[in-house]
Amino acid sequence: MNIGFMFWGFLIIYGIIMMFLSPKTTTVGGFFKGEDKEGKPASTFMLTASIFISWIFAKSVTNAANLGAKYGIVGGIAYATYWLCIPLAGFVIYRLRRKFGATGIVSFITNNYGKGAAIAFAAAILIRLFNEVWSNTSVVGGYYGKSTSKEFIFAALVFTIITLVYSMKGGLRSSIFTDAIQAIIFVFFVVWIIGLIIPKHSIGDFVYSGNWKLDAGVDMLLVSCLQIFSYPFHDPVLTDRGFISEEKTMLKAFVVSGVLGFIAILVFSFIGIHAKLVALPLSDNVPADLGRTMGVTAYLLMIMVMVSAAGSTLDSTFSSIAKLTAYDLPNMAGKNLGKKAITMGMIIMVVMAIIGNLPMIIGTNILKATTISGTMVIGLAPIFILHGIVKPTKLGFHLSFWCGIILGFALTLNIIPSIFAIGNGENAMLLGVNLYGLILCNIGYIIPGLLSKYKI
Template structure:
């Protein structure tokens, strides 16, 4: 084994050891599920902003940003960065739900307003999202150690999963928030070094002038993102769980800061993809291809960036699965088991770590983990945006939620009529189903309220 291989694999163990050491050992209910410190204090703005920022900089996200930068130029980078506008949008909506309707969590909020079945349907949607977060991030890390499906790819992905699981079991959500600081620092420094390989050759002016601002040039994907930002954040508990960790005002400030910095980070990272376009570098993993073309040092730095990005999301995913099953579900189904929540939460982490890696073996396109799941939950937009605007009723929830789910499925199976496509770009169908689907969800939400009014 070469010195480089030793360093490459060794970093995984060093990374895991550092985060294990820094992650606090948490046994309390509030620490494990609400990220409170040992004295019961809630997270502050700085800590929460950093945690949201790095937790949403998924390994698949930076890979997608670079891939789209290579495909569409800077238009692709802007299109994917637009998803980070979800964060301030979510912050504003959560602020309203918390201050005006006393929401303490989304699952409990839906349960109290729309019933157990509504909260169960929502829970399944976010559980699917969390499932996707496991394989899509471990696959990115595995891709730096070998070709998809190869032994080195699988070993690296599973080893990375195990390392992340170990310190997640130790610290719960508190550990996830604390280790996010280290991961954010590693990510920012790593990206800075990687960009030093790119920017000296091509100026910022040259990079931002690339691409074509048209539907066929990637604007269709940008419009998809702008349509989904009103629903997309609510099926991601990695984000929304952090909306209830401190006072509404602190939360809102943190979400705005994290959203703006996240947008800029993804936009800047897409420069790597634009560079690849200039250099004629292509492939399914542009960051790895670009780094490989620059030498072993650049490849090693890119690996560090991806591991830190993937790790911050994966440990947050484990914490969110734990909270969903051992806190939110138990609180509704059998509150008497709350005393055992931490143990049940740890068991759920182990299960999702194993099951969540199954799709990794089949080489599924990681972009689909974002766009398709985002379509399936467009029905959540009117439910959270219009809550209280019309009389609260279960029918509005079900009509909007299931129509959104239906739109997602017809997109997955390619059943959306081509006559309704918008433009002729690669995302023409996706844009069509999101636009017409979102309009349909709002109409059905109001229809449900009207029917409920007639019944009463």
């Protein structure tokens, strides 16, 4: 019972601290753009820390450990590769801002591809944000009980309410400020946990723990290499931070946080590799299972890591959904809601907190929140990366965008013929769909641009 009070007590204390430290924001600039009371943007350190920790999702560190347990070092590198899309996104956004005067992702899509394209893109963003809610609350719930159990659901909902309250208090400004605190908590306790694990093996045990074969995790690594060209652009948690500071400050923050994120995810996968080396049975939540075998202290440390990681992502998700629905879309329609946008944003946060937790309540695989949504948005790669190199056209946008969406749904429904699979591994079909799909999306984007340029 005392141990139970300790675990639940941490969750409550964490919530009180976040609510107390989170700054209250009453201005549109603060709530939606992260400005301070004087209207100044976030500093380089704050922005870097925010990008770093808000992209260290609880589901991500769990997936990294799970893949480490399944494929060894190959699995850790495969998942950490996703974080290389942060520097890539930084360079792309820098170019769009400097060369084409972009001020935001939604407005950029609207100005270059029309309102229809912006609405379709916003729908993809909503799917992404929806996935971020349940996938992160599920991870926290998993440390308090088995999936769909009363303890699991109660812990996830308590965590959601805590995060929702302080997110409504300050929007994006609150998210960025608390991210810095959560980043420190995360790094401190991850180092502590890794310090408990690494001495149990030699470095060689970790380095040579994988098998560099297509069906032993290399297929997942190749999927990551393909998806990094599109994955960041459907995530407003990341892209919103690409337009709130000076271009060079933004680029520096994106590069540094991406490199740090890659290292952090790879290091955290060592937890899964350790589980593999000690022959711990595979599960959907290796860190939780491992923590239980290492004693109360290690398990509590694991909870602290996951709550800080999940909290940073969930508050960013709430602030992003508020900005998209109460600020970006109304502005696209030519309506400036003023301070009413803040109230509307708060209401949307509450709605998303409720709807977004439905998959958590019924139970589902958190890895699907990354791989499936990543496939659906492969069509965004040419739209952002080739913009200006190929003449932008509305037809090119829709051919590329909807090709990815259709392939993503087809993959989910398992209706793609097996001939398109590459290799025999678990991710063979995922790899094939992403490779051939990315080629199709590029063709769909490029051909209308060339026809328009040469007036054929």
